[in-house]
Amino acid sequence: MSFLSELWEFLKERKKFWLLPIIVMMVLFGGLLVLSQGSAVAPFIYTIF
Secondary structure, X not given: OHHHHHHHHHHXXXXXXXXXXXXXXHHXXXXXXXXXXXXXXXXXXXXXX
């Protein structure tokens, strides 16, 4: 959790709030890839792309 708090402090201090949507999308796609590995959800995820 310290990483998240340090990241938030960096974004606030440097006024780089435009990085937040990029980070959120990277985390979502990473979670999607982890979920699609060998699961029954994989065929449905592949149809999105």
